[in-house]
Amino acid sequence: xxxxxxxxxxxxxxxxxxxxxxxxxxxxxxxxxxxxxxxxxxxxxxxxxxxxxxxxxxxxxxxxxxxxxxxxxxxxxxxxxxxxxxxxxxxxxxxxxxxxxxxxxxxxxxxxxxxxxxxxxxxxxxxxxxxxxxxxxxxxxxxxxxxxxxxxxxxxxxxxxxxxxxxxxxxxxxxxxxxxxxxxxxxxxxxxxxxxxxxxxxxxxxxxxxxxxxxxxxxxxxxxxxxxxxxxxxxxxxxxxxxxxxxxxxxxxxxxxxxxxxxxxxxxxxxxxxxxxxxxxxxxxxxxxxxxxxxxxxxxxxxxxxxxxxxxxxxxxxxxxxxxxxxxxxxxxxxxxxxxxxxxxxxxxxxxxxxxxxxxxxxxxxxxxxxxxxxxxxxxxxxxxxxxxxxxxxxxxxxxxxxxxxxxxxxxxxxxxxxxxxx
Numbered sequence: 001x002x003x004x005x006x007x008x009x010x011x012x013x014x015x016x017x018x019x020x021x022x023x024x025x026x027x028x029x030x031x032x033x034x035x036x037x038x039x040x041x042x043x044x045x046x047x048x049x050x051x052x053x054x055x056x057x058x059x060x061x062x063x064x065x066x067x068x069x070x071x072x073x074x075x076x077x078x079x080x081x082x083x084x085x086x087x088x089x090x091x092x093x094x095x096x097x098x099x100x101x102x103x104x105x106x107x108x109x110x111x112x113x114x115x116x117x118x119x120x121x122x123x124x125x126x127x128x129x130x131x132x133x134x135x136x137x138x139x140x141x142x143x144x145x146x147x148x149x150x151x152x153x154x155x156x157x158x159x160x161x162x163x164x165x166x167x168x169x170x171x172x173x174x175x176x177x178x179x180x181x182x183x184x185x186x187x188x189x190x191x192x193x194x195x196x197x198x199x200x201x202x203x204x205x206x207x208x209x210x211x212x213x214x215x216x217x218x219x220x221x222x223x224x225x226x227x228x229x230x231x232x233x234x235x236x237x238x239x240x241x242x243x244x245x246x247x248x249x250x251x252x253x254x255x256x257x258x259x260x261x262x263x264x265x266x267x268x269x270x271x272x273x274x275x276x277x278x279x280x281x282x283x284x285x286x287x288x289x290x291x292x293x294x295x296x297x298x299x300x301x302x303x304x305x306x307x308x309x310x311x312x313x314x315x316x317x318x319x320x321x322x323x324x325x326x327x328x329x330x331x332x333x334x335x336x337x338x339x340x341x342x343x344x345x346x347x348x349x350x351x352x353x354x355x356x357x358x359x360x361x362x363x364x365x366x367x368x369x370x371x372x373x374x375x376x377x378x379x380x381x382x383x384x385x386x387x388x389x390x391x392x393x394x395x396x397x398x399x400x401x402x403x404x405x406x407x408x409x410x411x412x413x414x415x416x417x418x419x420x421x422x423x
Contacts, residue, residue: 006384157182
């Protein structure tokens with residue numbers, strides 16, 4: 001397996017372009033199955049997860065072509081000839097469950113394996129299934145697969161009350177409801193920018209949707225959807241990750257395509273820590289001088305709160321902050337697996353259940369460390385940028401799932417980083 005070698009190299013300066021959002025693109029791609037006409041996505045990120053979703057859609061009979069060096073995805077689902085999403089593909093990525101709603105809504109039946117993904121907690125799919133049951137679906141779990149059937153005449157509009165906010169379940173319900181007969185109301189819906197992006201794309205395809213970005217979404221079902229072209233929204237997690245690079249190392253970096261509205265709660269915490277953020281017409285500029293950042297407490301919450309997907313990276317910043325910070329993880333259990341690796345670099349971290357107490361040290365030391373999941377892998381790279389000496393991050397296949405060209409992007413602003421390929 002490849003590894004990443006990082007050497008602490010002082011302040012950073014320059015520009016980093018931010019890619020389209022992985023989590024948005026993985027949701028938009030299954031939307032092609034709602035129509036027989038083509039769906040084209042621009043500003044697509046070039047990631048292994050996107051390739052996995054491409055393989056899954058192709059296994060179901062969809063046509064997927066990558067254009068312009070992978071930044072455009074041209075898809076067509078005019079001939080869906082297989083309605084079983086196989087375990088060998090689905091186990092690689094949780095987002096695979098998002099083909100369930102579209103297949104069920106369009107063709108009235110689907111068989112989808114229970115999904116896999118990063119090992120950061122249980123993350124069950126029961127909310128997805130309850131949402132589809134509210135639309136009349138008949139579901140049966142057998143041998144690790146969800147067997148789903150729509151009633152005669154197709155799915156019917158209904159009221160979906162989520163007991164917990166779930167991004168994936170909101171997305172599945174939203175897509176299924178576009179073709180259901182009648183009106184569907186989703187209560188306690190997720191409000192993430194990726195939900196808004198999906199609704200905007202579906203509306204271009206002819207869906208009737210109101211309320212995206214709020215906790216109540218109303219969908220009036222239509223008989224059919226048509227084709228569309230849609231740009232994938234900016235990746236707010238990649239944006240926040242690269243904003244932390246100059247925050248940790250010092251310097252000034254402009255993040256092209258960045259918008260503060262995508263991660264307002266995160267920006268507020270960075271500024272409280274003493275980092276300067278300037279919003280430009282189509283970018284964010286982050287600057288930190290010679291002073292140590294100040295410790296700040298963080299609680300992860302659904303949007304518009306602090307994103308769980310930036311918790312590991314924020315912990316890396318807090319490792320060298322002045323004072324003591326407490327990071328509380330309220331979205332996923334078992335999401336502090338990066339803490340022992342940061343401790344290997346000299347960090348002082350005490351994990352008790354869903355709380356991590358970080359006492360800042362004056363400096364970290366480079367060390368061999370191991371990535372445990374996608375966001376943990378990049379948090380270790382960020383820590384390595386500020387550490388004395390060399391840090392080798394192994395198991396970086398996690399990184400390829402969510403960050404395109406990370407070595408190229410960080411090198412372009414002065415970081416000393418390289419990928420070591422397995423011999």
